Amino acid sequence: xxxxxxxxxxxxxxxxxxxxxxxxxxxxxxxxxxxxxxxxxxxxxxxxxxxxxxxxxxxxxxxxxxxxxxxxxxxxxxxxxxxxxxxxxxxxxxxxxxxxxxxxxxxxxxxxxxxxxxxxxxxxxxxxxxxxxxxxxxxxxxxxxxxxxxxxxxxxxxxxxxxxxxxxxxxxxxxxxxxxxxxxxxxxxxxxxxxxxxxxxxxxxxxxxxxxxxxxxxxxxxxxxxx
Numbered sequence: 001x002x003x004x005x006x007x008x009x010x011x012x013x014x015x016x017x018x019x020x021x022x023x024x025x026x027x028x029x030x031x032x033x034x035x036x037x038x039x040x041x042x043x044x045x046x047x048x049x050x051x052x053x054x055x056x057x058x059x060x061x062x063x064x065x066x067x068x069x070x071x072x073x074x075x076x077x078x079x080x081x082x083x084x085x086x087x088x089x090x091x092x093x094x095x096x097x098x099x100x101x102x103x104x105x106x107x108x109x110x111x112x113x114x115x116x117x118x119x120x121x122x123x124x125x126x127x128x129x130x131x132x133x134x135x136x137x138x139x140x141x142x143x144x145x146x147x148x149x150x151x152x153x154x155x156x157x158x159x160x161x162x163x164x165x166x167x168x169x170x171x172x173x174x175x176x177x178x179x180x181x182x183x184x185x186x187x188x189x190x191x192x193x194x195x196x197x198x199x200x201x202x203x204x205x206x207x208x209x210x211x212x213x214x215x216x217x218x219x220x221x222x223x224x225x226x227x
Contacts, residue, residue, distance in 0.1 A: 010143045010156075012208045014184065014221070016174040017151040018200055026161065026169035027197040034105070034119075034164050035098050040196040041121060041162040041170060048194045049125035049158075050135050056089035056097055059118045065110040072104055072117060094121070098164075107166045115166035122161045127176065130190040138177030147207070147216050155207055155216065170197060179206075184223040192225070201226035 018027060029037055045051040058076050060068045079100060080087040089097040097119060107115035126135040141147075144155035153173045161171040172195075176187065192199050204223060207216040 007142075007145075009145050009209055009213065010138050010177050012178055012206060012216075013138075013144060013155045014174075014176045014179040014204060014206050014223075015149055015151075015153045015155065015218075016172065016176075016199070017149070017153050017203050017205075018172045018174075019203060026163055026171035027200075029168040029170055029196055032168055032196070034102050034168065037162060037164060037168040037170075037196070038094065038098050038121065041160070044194045044196075045123055045125060045160070048128055048191055049123075050128060051123045051125040054091055054094070054121060054123045056091070056094055056119070056121045058087035058089065058097070058101075059085075059120060060087075060116060061118060063110060063114050063116040064112070066108055066114075066116045068116045076100070076117075089119075101164055109166045113166060117165065119164040120161060121164075122159065124157065124159045127158055127174065127187075127191075130186050136176060136187075139175070143177065144216070145214075149205065149207065149218065151203075170195075181221075181224060185225060188223040189225045199226060 019025065058080060060073060076087050080089055080097070082088070101117070101119045104117055107117055109115050126139045128134065129136045139156055139158070141154045141156040146154065148154045153175055155175050156177060158174045160173070163169045163171070176183070179187065188199065201222045204221050205218040206221050207218050210217055
């Protein structure tokens with residue numbers, strides 16, 4: 001993907017897509033309580049990021065071999081407004097949403113372990129610097145001509161999602177501008193220290209500005225701490 005902006009773009013960024021939708025969409029969190037999963041997710045945002053607004057919603061996806069219990073659907077609709085098939089959770093009612101979700105457990109699952117009721121939390125954020133000197137510099141998609149990787153990571157922007165269903169999982173997309181190997185040796189273990197799952201060594205790419213200054217070319221890398 002190229003760009004048309006007449007500005008000097010940043011030379012590179014390291015992106016992490018953990019995990020791509022094609023690989024399941026998120027890291028599994030194991031057999032953890034829903035409330036503990038949310039607390040871990042919020043703790044990561046509080047200690048490692050400057051997060052923007054958190055969005056949350058219930059979703060009742062079409063689940064093979066299963067249907068949603070009508071009583072469950074009515075209860076969700078009564079508690080939270082619906083918009084485009086999703087039941088929006090206000091930011092001041094995250095605890096209420098988890099309590100309601102927990103009241104439905106154990107959820108029925110199909111042969112693939114999927115449940116008919118999902119509770120999503122999503123947030124966009126700027127990664128902080130391990131030095132404690134505010135956000136990592138250069139975190140602005142405009143600094144990269146709004147370039148987006150094939151995996152869907154916009155260079156200069158980061159995001160995360162927590163998915164609660166029968167299983168719990170967390171997705172994480174990182175973009176770390178101008179990060180050298182030495183920088184990664186510091187920042188990756190620092191990020192890892194606040195996560196409830198292990199970062200994969202297989203989903204890191206350094207995107208470098210091409211010679212014509214109009215696009216970025218990717219090269220797979222493995223951060224020092226994950227080798």
